[in-house]
Amino acid sequence: MKKRKISTSKKWLSLCFYLPISILLLEHLVGIFRFRKQSEFQGLTFDQAFLINATGHTGLTKAKQPYRKRPLQELTLDNTKDSTTLCDPDLVYIFDTEFPSSHASNDRKIPRIVHQTSRSRCLTPNLAKTTQQWQWDGWSYYFHDDDALWRLFEQEFPNFPLLETIARKCLLHGTLKADLWRYLVLWVYGGLYADLDSVPNKLSPNSIRPSDDAFFVVEQYHLLSQYFMATSPRHPLMWYAFQQALANLWMAPDTGSINAAFITGPHSLHAAFVFFRKDVGVAIEPAKPGFKPVRSGHFLGTWNRSVTVIGVGENQNEYVDRDVIRLKRREYSRLGMRHFQDDVKRASGESCLRGILSLYEEATGASLGFF
Numbered sequence: 001m002k003k004r005k006i007s008t009s010k011k012w013l014s015l016c017f018y019l020p021i022s023i024l025l026l027e028h029l030v031g032i033f034r035f036r037k038q039s040e041f042q043g044l045t046f047d048q049a050f051l052i053n054a055t056g057h058t059g060l061t062k063a064k065q066p067y068r069k070r071p072l073q074e075l076t077l078d079n080t081k082d083s084t085t086l087c088d089p090d091l092v093y094i095f096d097t098e099f100p101s102s103h104a105s106n107d108r109k110i111p112r113i114v115h116q117t118s119r120s121r122c123l124t125p126n127l128a129k130t131t132q133q134w135q136w137d138g139w140s141y142y143f144h145d146d147d148a149l150w151r152l153f154e155q156e157f158p159n160f161p162l163l164e165t166i167a168r169k170c171l172l173h174g175t176l177k178a179d180l181w182r183y184l185v186l187w188v189y190g191g192l193y194a195d196l197d198s199v200p201n202k203l204s205p206n207s208i209r210p211s212d213d214a215f216f217v218v219e220q221y222h223l224l225s226q227y228f229m230a231t232s233p234r235h236p237l238m239w240y241a242f243q244q245a246l247a248n249l250w251m252a253p254d255t256g257s258i259n260a261a262f263i264t265g266p267h268s269l270h271a272a273f274v275f276f277r278k279d280v281g282v283a284i285e286p287a288k289p290g291f292k293p294v295r296s297g298h299f300l301g302t303w304n305r306s307v308t309v310i311g312v313g314e315n316q317n318e319y320v321d322r323d324v325i326r327l328k329r330r331e332y333s334r335l336g337m338r339h340f341q342d343d344v345k346r347a348s349g350e351s352c353l354r355g356i357l358s359l360y361e362e363a364t365g366a367s368l369g370f371f
Contacts, residue, residue, distance in 0.1 A: 076143060076144055091123060092124070098140050102139055108209075108211075109213050111232070113142065115182070115194075117182075120145045130198065144181070153184075166246065166352065167180070175260040183238050186235070192228075194227065195228070197322065197325045199320070203228075213305050217320055218295065221287070223287055237301070244268045245263065245268045273307070
């Protein structure tokens with residue numbers, strides 16, 4: 001078989017593309033070996049060291065502002081006054097509720113903003129009822145459909161230059177996309193995130209104090225709740241969670257068979273909490289059966305920022321009830337969605353990195369087969 005010749009111009013294009021990547025990866029590797037010699041990083045895995053170097057863990061600098069942060073009302077685009085023609089007769093349209101004063105306040109750290117998401121604004125009556133319980137007096141409520149999620153991923157973030165590309169090539173399952181989005185929306189805007197099929201139980205607006213910088217409950221596996229989170233904007237825990245999820249995705253060998261719980265979900269959030277506490281010299285137990293790494297309390301971490309945790313894992317529904325919807329699979333099926341436990345994994349035969357590089361190959365005709 002004759003080998004396809006690559007023109008000189010394509011060779012130069014290829015060199016311009018993969019040389020910076022090679023230098024970047026070399027810098028990461030050098031940094032990793034340097035970190036391994038430092039006592040504070042002894043015992044870290046390769047992936048952890050990679051993440052530490054990528055995020056500047058030893059001296060994490062405050063992230064730059066995005067070139068243009070869209071207002072939330074522009075992100076969710078709920079301009080509809082007449083919803084009767086937008087949904088099927090048996091579904092309910094979900095509106096946003098805005099209180100401009102809730103976005104910024106000198107008397108509290110976590111803004112009075114609630115974020116929820118689904119494929120579209122048209123929900124079953126049962127799910128629509130759960131959203132009503134999160135629409136607290138004096139709090140703005142924003143519902144993010146799939147289009148809103150993509151508008152956020154498409155924003156220009158200097159800290160995440162390949163974000164949109166990674167999202168389109170590596171987030172093949174809706175659960176992965178929702179996980180990554182919740183970290184990012186809280187990091188950029190702050191506020192409260194809650195899963196669509198959860199409702200506040202003992203939790204109320206008064207549970208989150210003005211001085212709280214980040215607020216979680218303990219979930220059943222004794223980890224920080226990922227189905228309910230509340231943080232101030234630019235909280236370092238969300239930075240770490242987002243970067244950990246990106247690093248896990250980047251190194252995933254097959255984008256079609258990713259286990260969301262470990263790659264972008266609760267285990268990714270726990271790894272972020274480990275980094276957050278390690279910055280003040282505190283080690284946390286791993287997320288393994290038999291361990292209880294997270295308990296209620298007030299915890300300091302990166303930049304002297306804090307995280308408040310309430311509840312116990314043995315009674316995870318005490319503050320936020322996750323079991324209020326009995327037949328979750330049926331509810332999601334009516335919306336053309338799968339419950340995360342039914343998210344079918346099919347091997348794609350392509351890694352996240354390979355998928356990203358394929359975009360370059362398609363555009364130039366050059367082959368980067370050695371990647």
